[in-house]
Amino acid sequence: MAATERDAVSLGGAAPVMSPDLIMQVAPGTPAREMSYQEAIREALREEMTRDASVFVMGEDVGKHGGAFGVTRTLFDQFGGARVRNTPISENTIVGAATGAALVGMRPVIEIMFVDFSGLAMDQICTQAAKLRFMTGGQCQVPWVLRMPQGGGAGKSTAAQHSQSLETWFAHIPGLKVVLPSTPYDAKGLLKAAIRDNNPVIFLEHKFLYSFRGLVPDQDYVLPIGKCDVKRVGTDVTIVASGYMVWHAMLAAQMLEREGVSVEVIDVRAISPLDRETIGASARKTGRVVLVAEAVRDYGPTGEWAMAVTEQAFDYLRAPVVRVTGRNSPVPFANSIEDGVWPRTDDVLQAVRQVMAY
Amino acid sequence: MAATERDAVSLGGAAPVMSPDLIMQVAPGTPAREMSYQEAIREALREEMTRDASVFVMGEDVGKHGGAFGVTRTLFDQFGGARVRNTPISENTIVGAATGAALVGMRPVIEIMFVDFSGLAMDQICTQAAKLRFMTGGQCQVPWVLRMPQGGGAGKSTAAQHSQSLETWFAHIPGLKVVLPSTPYDAKGLLKAAIRDNNPVIFLEHKFLYSFRGLVPDQDYVLPIGKCDVKRVGTDVTIVASGYMVWHAMLAAQMLEREGVSVEVIDVRAISPLDRETIGASARKTGRVVLVAEAVRDYGPTGEWAMAVTEQAFDYLRAPVVRVTGRNSPVPFANSIEDGVWPRTDDVLQAVRQVMAY
Amino acid sequence: MNPDKSTLLEMYRRMVRIREFELASMDLFKRGQVKGAVHPYIGQEASGVGVCMALRRDDLIAGTHRSHGHNIAKGADTARMMAEILGKVTGYCKGRGGSMHIAAFDTGSLGALAVVGSGIPLAVGAALAFQMRGEDRVAVPFTGEAGSNTGNWHEGLNMAAVWNLPVVFVLENNHYGVSTNIKDAVKVDDLSVRAQAYGIPGERVDGFDVLDVYDAATRAVERARRGEGPTLLVTEAYRFEGHYAGEPEVYRNRQEVDQYRQFDPIPRFREYLLKENKATDAELDAIDTEIKQEIARAIEFARSSPEPEPATAMDYVYA
Amino acid sequence: MNPDKSTLLEMYRRMVRIREFELASMDLFKRGQVKGAVHPYIGQEASGVGVCMALRRDDLIAGTHRSHGHNIAKGADTARMMAEILGKVTGYCKGRGGSMHIAAFDTGSLGALAVVGSGIPLAVGAALAFQMRGEDRVAVPFTGEAGSNTGNWHEGLNMAAVWNLPVVFVLENNHYGVSTNIKDAVKVDDLSVRAQAYGIPGERVDGFDVLDVYDAATRAVERARRGEGPTLLVTEAYRFEGHYAGEPEVYRNRQEVDQYRQFDPIPRFREYLLKENKATDAELDAIDTEIKQEIARAIEFARSSPEPEPATAMDYVYA
Numbered sequence A, B: 001m002a003a004t005e006r007d008a009v010s011l012g013g014a015a016p017v018m019s020p021d022l023i024m025q026v027a028p029g030t031p032a033r034e035m036s037y038q039e040a041i042r043e044a045l046r047e048e049m050t051r052d053a054s055v056f057v058m059g060e061d062v063g064k065h066g067g068a069f070g071v072t073r074t075l076f077d078q079f080g081g082a083r084v085r086n087t088p089i090s091e092n093t094i095v096g097a098a099t100g101a102a103l104v105g106m107r108p109v110i111e112i113m114f115v116d117f118s119g120l121a122m123d124q125i126c127t128q129a130a131k132l133r134f135m136t137g138g139q140c141q142v143p144w145v146l147r148m149p150q151g152g153g154a155g156k157s158t159a160a161q162h163s164q165s166l167e168t169w170f171a172h173i174p175g176l177k178v179v180l181p182s183t184p185y186d187a188k189g190l191l192k193a194a195i196r197d198n199n200p201v202i203f204l205e206h207k208f209l210y211s212f213r214g215l216v217p218d219q220d221y222v223l224p225i226g227k228c229d230v231k232r233v234g235t236d237v238t239i240v241a242s243g244y245m246v247w248h249a250m251l252a253a254q255m256l257e258r259e260g261v262s263v264e265v266i267d268v269r270a271i272s273p274l275d276r277e278t279i280g281a282s283a284r285k286t287g288r289v290v291l292v293a294e295a296v297r298d299y300g301p302t303g304e305w306a307m308a309v310t311e312q313a314f315d316y317l318r319a320p321v322v323r324v325t326g327r328n329s330p331v332p333f334a335n336s337i338e339d340g341v342w343p344r345t346d347d348v349l350q351a352v353r354q355v356m357a358y
Numbered sequence C, D: 001m002n003p004d005k006s007t008l009l010e011m012y013r014r015m016v017r018i019r020e021f022e023l024a025s026m027d028l029f030k031r032g033q034v035k036g037a038v039h040p041y042i043g044q045e046a047s048g049v050g051v052c053m054a055l056r057r058d059d060l061i062a063g064t065h066r067s068h069g070h071n072i073a074k075g076a077d078t079a080r081m082m083a084e085i086l087g088k089v090t091g092y093c094k095g096r097g098g099s100m101h102i103a104a105f106d107t108g109s110l111g112a113l114a115v116v117g118s119g120i121p122l123a124v125g126a127a128l129a130f131q132m133r134g135e136d137r138v139a140v141p142f143t144g145e146a147g148s149n150t151g152n153w154h155e156g157l158n159m160a161a162v163w164n165l166p167v168v169f170v171l172e173n174n175h176y177g178v179s180t181n182i183k184d185a186v187k188v189d190d191l192s193v194r195a196q197a198y199g200i201p202g203e204r205v206d207g208f209d210v211l212d213v214y215d216a217a218t219r220a221v222e223r224a225r226r227g228e229g230p231t232l233l234v235t236e237a238y239r240f241e242g243h244y245a246g247e248p249e250v251y252r253n254r255q256e257v258d259q260y261r262q263f264d265p266i267p268r269f270r271e272y273l274l275k276e277n278k279a280t281d282a283e284l285d286a287i288d289t290e291i292k293q294e295i296a297r298a299i300e301f302a303r304s305s306p307e308p309e310p311a312t313a314m315d316y317v318y319a
Ligand SMILES: Cc1ncc(C[n+]2csc(CCOP(=O)(O)OP(=O)(O)O)c2C)c(N)n1
Pocket: A001, A002, A060, A089, A091, A113, A117, A120, C065, C066, C114, C115, C116, C117, C143, C144, C145, C146, C147, C148, C174, C176, C177, C178, C239, C243
């Protein structure tokens, strides 16, 4: 399945496209434009390719077609086929070739159409690129970015082989950085940071977020990889989330405000290296923590986040950490059972009420 | 690197080959023989191949050569090349072919020489085999076992691409079962269970354990996949561990007994499906928990175990859960820095003292 | 090869069945009644049907993301298929799979794997089982031409070759992998030369001509059944529709598509049957009508079937 | 091709250097001084040297688990290599890599990747960078014959072919992948036919004959440099030693090994040099002595170097 931007939007039936107002990241008065998450990514690519001749884009159908979700559309017209390069269907070799090019000074940005296909490229991602600098005693570096759409939801019915969230596969491998942007602002600033980073960076875009809109500053900016972002300050309970889940957290926080519950929302924009301090500090402040991740429950990202809480805030905890995660099963096709496979705002609300009531 | 049994033993310099007495699993009087972990695995293969004509062994150099660590040695002579089948170097296709054979009624037991090479086969393992039964609405089942040696330590100097512990890659994928036997007794009983199981089972053998010896009953037996095994009963502190780490836990427990600390050791023989109840019950009893895993720290198995503790025993905890894990880096070659990459008995001792002193 | 009349009519029937099923599924997709994606097999019917008519029911096929046609060609029931792509519990996969994952084990379809190339090892493994058990069954993985650049493809052909397994690898050249023309993904013109890398026969046939395909497939299948090993069969056709229903097709122009549409395998076969006096207009019209009714019934069946019960969501995760 | 005397002597020198280095590393391994594993290149020296003498310093190679020879052939310093396999901080990889992962970026070795086939995409990517930047450099990945069955190999050759990249794929047929004879892993006799699957030239040469290899490599390299695309070069040799030092070799018998040892590339080249009056016994003896001393110094250097400081254990995880 290769959908396009149009589809991404039109297929997004069931789940709500949330209001951009929920997350305001640009200070009033700053020159900025509203754009979609997808446009923000494209703009980051365009600007970095313009700034640095060593940056290029490579992947299946990233040329005229614009990639699986239309993210690279128009780049081909601007930069041509040498720098916006269609490849054969050869995931492991696409990544490995990016590594080889990076070793001799290029800065490839590669796309794998769906994170699910990374199963074919785990050797080059995790066993080669992640380890090469270390194995060679620092003789080289591997400055690539691997963009992969992931996630599901929203009645898209892409089923078991096109819907997973696999961030922990990568976050478990030292040498990689793993980024999951949740907003247009973050997507642009983090992708620029990733491209300028000298390490291999896994950049996981949430399919359902492509059409989300938000303000993006006109001026060039980069965001730090390896720092959590406090998306909302609160005092009663901490919600730790990343990617699309941040929106559920924010919506839940807004609703809970009306109930008099003050929620702090921590966006783990980069799940590796993990910024334990920000999570720990918030947990010490609120004493109550809810973790939200779309990936299936078992051995998903929430376990590591829970360890950060335990290690840094045990004595402050007033309730056990509660998590909201994807259902522990492959993703089914039919809506009746796809429903409930991914966390919803309601699940987050309930979890917060649970820790508050403890 | 393809080592053999002989090497596995002779290279095992630095770390202690622990006394079989540390773990006694066969009731006195039961007819039993002492054998190595490696022999126990081989015996399970031999017996199951004898019992069931649909069981066969496939992998690189599993024939006369006996596989990377000599586990399948002698099986070729007994069962011939059709049922002990050398393959080309094609990891993804070895697994996929096993799946195909399993779909039509065979029960393949496949070997990938080192778990590190599973990066080449993640698609067939995690995206095909694990999901096929679900995706087809139960039309089929995939009864294979994928044996992979993993782990390092013991001054073996196999470096970054032959030393990892990657159990969480698989444990994160619903549809797979993931087993890490720690003793000859468990290895034999769990492998037989895995072969008879109708699901794809990832069977992770610890390289350093191959030469460990222990009693194995003469009679046919299978052990349940999905149950933790309480390897030692105690009251003051719970150590949760799997694979080789169980030995460090047991040795630490023995030493701590002299200090008057009563340690319960839970062997997570199958990390997926995870038996949360046994872990929870022990944590409620002792109120103090140490988690030990050889895999690198971040997003390793301990996070999920910690969640099981939090979810089931939060109110009983007298100290934060502490974990002992592999260093968060690729594995280096030189002994001076390979040292300390993996947990040692000492690290477990210190962690227990830490939770006891809390 | 001289197929008898009933075989010829069955070929025609299956090709029409695929065409009507695909037109219906595209239509349902456009009207928002099918979720996910639909990858139409329109234009390639002669390939799937020519191959599968050369197979026995107990032979196996392994499919791709574009496998409605393969399943129908192998004999799958269109009502259960339609129910599946509508996500109904009466579907082949009880609504778990959807369009990209239709498997019909009862008629010998191991399933459609949506990761390009991933079906190949499965077919190789099934063939290995056949060989080990002394069964004279054959396994047939389908792949698109772009799929021949995947590592799976190479590993699978090599393994089948060295073990002399009963596999017929069918490579369907419809010229595009999503937006990428085969010329931009492969340097050779004739993909059947790739067989030489494995020491097995490779043959290229006109994928618009069901008899040509049937002929070559029959020879390859018989070879495999006799224990003489695998064959690579390349069927040359064209993808008349977009990569998936509704895909914008920015990478090719109408003329190109129209030119290939002249080779439409169904009218072509119909003409052949009439010209050679193998069938009458009336007989063929009757088939057309019969299939239209069948598909209408399939849609009705699918629509009126229930979705899976939420309580069953965790079924089939483990056996 | 008519290499001048200094080139011929340098070929001889590098072959002897590899041989002596390997004998020393095996010896050190057997005495327990080298940890991990050592995969000797003995018997294959003419292949690595013939290829690398055809390269410039700024051309790149990518290696395998068996790459001591490739590194030396490309000009790496034996002292820093020896230090690496002894795990010393003065080694190329500061002791992080060991025998299986020696990289020497300063002499154009991208590194040895121990997962079979994994070096191929790296070389393809480096060549892509050369092409994009208009550099006339060439990338050369080495693989064993068994490595040609990996998906990487297929994907890499196809990608290099379709993009016309400056790559020379060297496939070293030493007849075994661990214990598996090539006949049990591949059905074709001549692996160079595999080039046809990608529409690129394939050539097979006598891998015991350094001049034969050099000749073919030079042509392939010049072709790549001129922008005419990749070549597959198969060098036919034999693995004189076990898969790794101390490996039991249950899968072959002494006679087979002895038979091949008659083709030992070093005495053979020595004889040629003498017969053709390209060098005198004295000159060649001097090289032998010089290399023996160099290797002795390398061992001494490695032994007397320190291991990495424990405090540096986390260096180089991230840039
Ligand atoms: C490994 C992998 N990479 C990418 C995709 C996305 N994708 C789906 S179909 C397709 C093109 C396949 O082309 P081809 O093999 O020729 O089959 P066709 O669609 O033409 O039938 C791609 C790239 C995928 N499903 N799997």
